[in-house]
Amino acid sequence: MSKLGARSLIAVPYIWLVLFFLVPFIIVVKISFTEMQYAIPPYTDIVTWADEALTINLNIGNYYYLFTDDLYFWAYISSVRIAFIATICTLLVGYPIAYAIARADSATRNALLMLVMLPSWTSFLIRIYAWVGILKNNGLINNALISVGLIDQPVPMLNTEFAVYVGIVYAYLPFMILPIYANLVKLDNSLLEAAADLGSPPWKTFLKVTLPLSKAGIIAGCMLVFIPSVGEFVIPEMLGGAETLMIGKVLWQEFFNNRDWPVASAVAVIMLLLLLLPITLFQRYQSRQLEA
Amino acid sequence: MKKITSTLATLVCATGLMAGSVQAQEVLHIYNWSDYIADDTIANFEAETGIKVVYDMFDSNDVLEAKLLAGNSGYDLVVPSSSFMGRQIMAGVFQKLDKSQLPNLQNMDAEMMATIAGIDPGNAYGIPYMWGTTGIGYNPEKVQAALGDDAPVDSWDLVFKPENLSKLSACGVNFLDSADEILPIAMNYQGVDPNSTNKSDWAGVGADVIKAVRPHITKFHSSSYIDSLANGDICVAVGWSGDVFIAAASAEEADNGVTVEYVIPKEGAPLWVDMMGIPADAKNADNAHKFLNYLMRPEVTAAITNYVWYANANAAASAHVDQEILDHPGIYPTEAAKAKLFTFDVLPPKITRAANRAWTAIRTGN
CATH class of the missing domain: 3.40.190.10 (Periplasmic binding protein-like II)
Incomplete structure (x- = not known):
């Protein structure tokens, strides 16, 4: 293939990224340096041209404002905490499933993989809404527990942080299972046989051979769950309680309730910068893996 | 219907x-x-x-x-x-x-x-x-069971007095999730102009009323209370008149033994x-x-x-x-009740922000 052809082929993903990631992001950054006003659109211009004078107005007040109120700090902390705990739970649930699928014979394997992915074919919103019916006071779980006599008062589960974890684990489970499965299925069986031959009990083989070899899959899965969970809005909104504070809700409030697009944009920019850290760490880890 | x-x-x-x-x-x-x-x-x-x-x-x-x-x-x-x-x-x-x-x-x-x-x-x-108006939707039987015959169902005392709301909490209480709707009601209840442009009226006077009863509010939501009232999942909701009537109608249609009533409290309520x-x-x-x-x-x-x-x-x-x-x-409120209703003015952005901030503090404790 000619050099030009090769270049234009590579250009496609780059153009995609520039058009659908970089340009929107630059617009958000731009808005974050403006001031709100009553107009369409509801923020001021950065560059104005009047009386043959070009004026550039950069308002850093929005960023400054984020540091004057500790709400934003606590919302970040709380989002990261919830996302972290949820990721660990997803890993604990997802790893055994991925392991079982990888160990199954190839016919069942495809069926099992299908079962993992099938729920994603219905709307995300509807699947989360279904949990409302399962978790509420006169919902599936409470009614079942009451009817078998285990409890006599319903246990409040809906509108608690517990429900948020359930929602995240449920919704993001495929993103955890698939990379771990992809990793485990490539695992060389002879390594396990060798360990067994040398007298290692199965649990030790798992800890010393299988687990370390699936590290890349675990990290990929955790990233895929953690990053979207931090900014999650729908799950805490539908399943969480009034006291569940997450950055997605704060963003909504700035944008819709305060109608302050500039501050909302500043929150979004900071959130992206904050998420950039785990993403870069992950990328660095991956490239090191490829080199090794 | x-x-x-x-x-x-x-x-x-x-x-x-x-x-x-x-x-x-x-x-x-x-x-x-x-x-x-x-x-x-x-x-x-x-x-x-x-x-x-x-x-x-x-x-x-x-x-x-x-x-x-x-x-x-x-x-x-x-x-x-x-x-x-x-x-x-x-x-x-x-x-x-x-x-x-x-x-x-x-x-x-x-x-x-x-x-x-x-x-x-x-x-x-x-x-x-x-x-319509923003008032109180309630389940008369459950409220009576919790507070007795002289429950103040025609007054904001029902939801703004901790001694009342604490008894209603067990059967479920929903408030609209809206700072610019609930805080003015609380301010008006305390005798303050519901359209005040004084931050402390919102973050102080209004917010304090809600903070005092916050532990007894089981949910903040602006639409789910329709179903909850109709199912009997909650017994009191601060909500919009027509929504409460929808709840009353669906309870009647379901014939599930739940009745829902709506009242414009005597201290005055928002007319929108x-x-x-x-x-x-x-x-x-x-x-x-x-x-x-x-x-x-x-x-x-x-x-x-x-x-x-x-x-x-x-x-x-x-x-x-x-x-x-x-x-x-x-x-269609009586003339006397109508005289007590108030409308919302356009508020400066600073007040909107202060109100929403106070609201987040009420909701989350942050």
């Missing part, structure tokens, strides 16, 4: 599909609140004029405003609440109505038009669609008016005018009121409104 949601959903799907297939036909894009129109209003208009109506729904003023402020919403007719419309008029969102195309304006209630002129001087941009306006960039402004004029016919407006149980601002329509609704003090 009201199988509104499903009917509307079908209607929207149907109109949406048809709009796609018909090309050169006249169209009208309407964006209105959910559960807020009679089931034949649109169909009759289409049959009469041949204009295809694409009818979309929203459930919050904030979502509507974000769309309008972004520009190019694609809608020809939208229905914000009055205080929101006041701000949107300032932002240049709306075009002036061409009153020569609206002869039915003569049917409108002069008193209501004068009230609205506060946010829309000269009634230049908007026409009132329906109006949903306004119809035509965005400045509307592509079918003429059709929007035709629809407005159609809606202002007494029979058409009355049919909507009979269906959604919200009061209208059409003086001529009263002759066609069901007597049961006209006599209902929760829908």
